[in-house]
Amino acid sequence: MNMFNILTTKKMNTLKINNLELTYKNGHQAIRNISLEIKNGMFGLLGPNGAGKSSLMKTIVGLQKPSSGTIEFNDIDVVSQTEYIKKNLGFLPQDFGVYPKVNAYDLLNHIAVLKGINNKVERKNQIQYLLEKVNLWHFKDKEVHTFSGGMKQRFGVAQALLGNPKIIIVDEPTAGLDPEERNRFNTLLSDISNEVIVILSTHLVEDVKNLCSEMTIMNKGQILKTGRPKALITELQGKIWSKSINNEELEFYLTNFNVISQQLIERQLQITVFSPEQPEGFYSIEPLLEHVYFNVLSQNN
Template sequence: PRISAEQMLDHIAQLKGIGNKSERKELVAALLEKVNLSKDKKKNLGGYSGGMKQRFGIAQALMGNPKLIIVDEPTAGLDPAERNRFYNLLSQIGENTIVILSTHIVEDVRTLCSDMAIICEGQLMYNGKPDTAIDEIEGKIYSKTIVKEDVSKYKGEYKIISTQLKGGQLNIRIYSDTDPGNGFIQAPVVLEDFYFSKIAEKVDVVTL
C-alpha cells in the first residue's frame, strides 16, 4: 500500500521481462494515461479510492497487451461518477480487446455488452444479445401494487419475476403471454426483467 502506482507498474513491467528502463517508463506513462491516473501516479496505492483501484487493475491487465481481459464485478462498490468512468474505460478497451464481464449488476450488461449469457446454479439459461432478450419479452411484463400479505396468493397464480417493497406496499412484476387482467398494468420492459424471468425458472425470486 505504500508503493505508488507508477512504481508498482514499473515493477510489474520488469516481471514481464521488459528490461529497458526507458521502454518501461514510456509504457507505464501510457498505461496510466489510458486509465486516467497520470495525475495520481505518485500517490500511494493504499490511498486510492475504489474506482481508482479498479482502473489501476485494468492498467496491470493491459501491461502484456492481451487479446482477452476478464473482469469480475468491476463496478461493485463504486459511486455513480466512478462507475461512469469505468464504463467509458471498458468501452474504450473493448474496441481492440475482447472483454468478458462477470457481474450481477444488470446495468453493467446493458451499458457495456454486445452479447451476454445468464448462468443460474451452473446452468446456462440464455446466450445472446441484450436487445434480442428484451424483444423476447416485449409486451409480456405486467406490474401491480398489492399489500405484502397477499403475495403468497399471487405467487400461486402468476409467474412473479421480481418484487419491490415501498411504504408497506409491494410492487410485483409478472411474466405473462396474455393480459392477466385483475388490475395488472403492462409495464415498460427492461433488461432486468429478462434476467429475473430466466432465473425464476430455477430459483424463487420473490423477496420481501
C-alpha cells in the first residue's frame, strides 16, 4: 500500500492550460501560446536554461498572472480563483531564498499554520509523518539553514506536502544534488505521484527518463514536443545514426547533416545524426531519450 494513502485522496486530478501567454514588464515574452493537459502521475518539463520552465510554473501556482490564456485545475479557473490552487498546491520553488534561523520542526509548524492546518494534533501528526518520510525526523531540532543541499531539498518536499496537496510543482529539485541524494529524492517524488499530479522541471534528461510517465520539451517559451518518453523514443527508431570522424571533418558534417550530438570516445570524435534514411558510412544505433531531446532542440533552433 502506498504510504501516502493516508494523506491523499484517489480522485483523478486534471490541470488544463490553454493558449497561455506571458510577457514580462520589460517586454520579454517568456511563455508563447502554451497548451497542455496534465493528469495524476509525474509530468516532466524538460528544457535548457532560459526555456521558460520557472515562468510557466510560477504562473500555474498563481505567483504571476498570465497576459492571456486560461489555467483550469479540476475545472476551476485558477487564474481568477488563485485561492483554489493555493489550497490544493504544494510548491518547491527553484530558489527558496534564505531560511530563517529556526529548526526544521518549528519551520514546518509555521508553514502548516499558514496553509490553514488549524488543528494542533493534526499538524503534529502530519509534520512527524512527513519528516519521517523524507528521512529528516532525526534532524527535526536542527536549523534548516545548516542542512546540506540534499537535506534542504527533502525539507522542501516535506513543506510542499503539508496539507494534502492534489498538485505538487517542483522546480529543478535535483540541481546540485549528488547522485545518491538525487536517487533518494526522485524515489520520494515517484512514490507520491500515484495519486496526485507532480510536475517536475529539469534540464536533466536522466530525471525524466527514470521518473516521468508523460513529458514535454520546451524552449524559448514554447512547447516543442509532448508525449510519453517511450513513445517519443520509438518515433526515432531507425532514424539515429552514428559515425567516428576526424576533427577536421566536423565542420562538414555540421553543415550537411542534422547532428544531434558529438562526443569523444577514447580520443576519437563520434557524431550522432538524425536522418530518415541511412547516410553513407554511418551505422544504426538504438534511439535514447537524449536523442529525442537534442533532436527536438536542434530542429527548433
